Amino acid sequence: MSSDAATRVFHRDLVNLPATVSHAKGVHVWDTDGNQYLDASSGGNVVISIGYGVEEVIEAMTEQARSVAFCGGFTSDAQETLARELAAFAPDGLDYVRFVSGGSEANETAIKLARHYFVETGRPEKYKVVGRWRSYHGNTLGALSATGHVLRRVGYTPMLLPFAHAAPPYRYRCQFCADAPACSLRCADDVERVILNEGPEHVAAFIAEPVVGAAAMGMVADPGYFARVREICDKYDVLLIVDEVLTGMGRTGRNFGIEHWDTVPDMIACGKGISSGYTPLGAVITTGAIHEAVRTGSGAFEHGFTYGGNPLSCAVGLAVLHHIQRHDLVANAAEVGGYLRRCIEEAIGDEPVVGEVSGLGMLQGIEIVADRDTRRPFDPALGVSKRIARRTQELGVLINPSFSGNVDGHLGDRFGVCPPYTFTRAQVDETVAALARAVRDVQAEVAR
Numbered sequence: 020m021s022s023d024a025a026t027r028v029f030h031r032d033l034v035n036l037p038a039t040v041s042h043a044k045g046v047h048v049w050d051t052d053g054n055q056y057l058d059a060s061s062g063g064n065v066v067i068s069i070g071y072g073v074e075e076v077i078e079a080m081t082e083q084a085r086s087v088a089f090c091g092g093f094t095s096d097a098q099e100t101l102a103r104e105l106a107a108f109a110p111d112g113l114d115y116v117r118f119v120s121g122g123s124e125a126n127e128t129a130i131k132l133a134r135h136y137f138v139e140t141g142r143p144e145k146y147k148v149v150g151r152w153r154s155y156h157g158n159t160l161g162a163l164s165a166t167g168h169v170l171r172r173v174g175y176t177p178m179l180l181p182f183a184h185a186a187p188p189y190r191y192r193c194q195f196c197a198d199a200p201a202c203s204l205r206c207a208d209d210v211e212r213v214i215l216n217e218g219p220e221h222v223a224a225f226i227a228e229p230v231v232g233a234a235a236m237g238m239v240a241d242p243g244y245f246a247r248v249r250e251i252c253d254k255y256d257v258l259l260i261v262d263e264v265l266t267g268m269g270r271t272g273r274n275f276g277i278e279h280w281d282t283v284p285d286m287i288a289c290g291k292g293i294s295s296g297y298t299p300l301g302a303v304i305t306t307g308a309i310h311e312a313v314r315t316g317s318g319a320f321e322h323g324f325t326y327g328g329n330p331l332s333c334a335v336g337l338a339v340l341h342h343i344q345r346h347d348l349v350a351n352a353a354e355v356g357g358y359l360r361r362c363i364e365e366a367i368g369d370e371p372v373v374g375e376v377s378g379l380g381m382l383q384g385i386e387i388v389a390d391r392d393t394r395r396p397f398d399p400a401l402g403v404s405k406r407i408a409r410r411t412q413e414l415g416v417l418i419n420p421s422f423s424g425n426v427d428g429h430l431g432d433r434f435g436v437c438p439p440y441t442f443t444r445a446q447v448d449e450t451v452a453a454l455a456r457a458v459r460d461v462q463a464e465v466a467r
Contacts, residue, residue, distance in 0.1 A: 122290030123157025169428030237384020272353025
């Protein structure tokens, strides 16, 4: 544990300082006190896709660093090759890539590119972006303005852009059909309502996560949701941006999460798994139509970040992509992720505090409630999901503690189990055994 007296790091939590990592290999992490953990959290932030210490990635990193790590004003073989292969990995029609250094930058870039596209095509009045409640798109001000997670927004509200938000596809707590036998898709229709309220002539883009991450871990839309949203966006000439920072690069058992809905967006923002934590890297993948509008218009998209597309990060991203493909890890994420879901449901699905288990592939979320019948959440002061995560860590397994606020922006407990794609069934068994014990231990504590 870091010492408050010794550290000069401005940590996120200045009261509960983190332990110090020593090393990691495969799917295990060790701290400096000698504790070993099975990492079912993908680095805590759903980042690690292929595991720790993969030699071919380290070799690619070293080779590129010896050649050239950074040189502004030039492209590189690493950037050009990764762009071609990433476009081939993406859904058909998404053919051009803009590299950045992470997820927030990717979403910020997509938002600005949407605006720029309409300027280039002679419709500068289209500038608004519509998001969803129970969403998280990043910490930069544009991405945070599109975010619909109250607890992340509240301290910066005076600084945020007045982006509107539609209802989320939150089946467990849907304001339209939570108790109905089937989804009515009124949550999708709510996107149209918001666009009409804002004025379609002013709306440039709608942004959404295929499977929600930090704001409501594991929230999955109905199978018809994104097809309906695509229809609405097309009707009003609104670009569809899909935030795949968590779900992209195979985590859900498809190359990109949106493929579960057979829908092609205008832009995909990705990060995290694209480099598996070996380097800061993100990307926006977009269509030939958007690229062509800029190329034949002003000829420039005046937006960028210092390290975007640097040779070193692109070489690492290429090595990670090759590793995913060579070892068929997307298929493993689908198969073992399905096993993970079944094991979680069987182990804790009937526990009194477990309200819902949902997710796809290696991104599973669990909602904790005080009353299953009414879905009443716990008092946030109890920090129930964080206590479960701490107890699971004490048992040697790392899971994803999530922000609260998934119910109404303030109340709610959800956490995630999001392992690397390389997880085996035996490692799932170990994870779920620790998780089940932690849930029951904390459940007994809060019942006293």
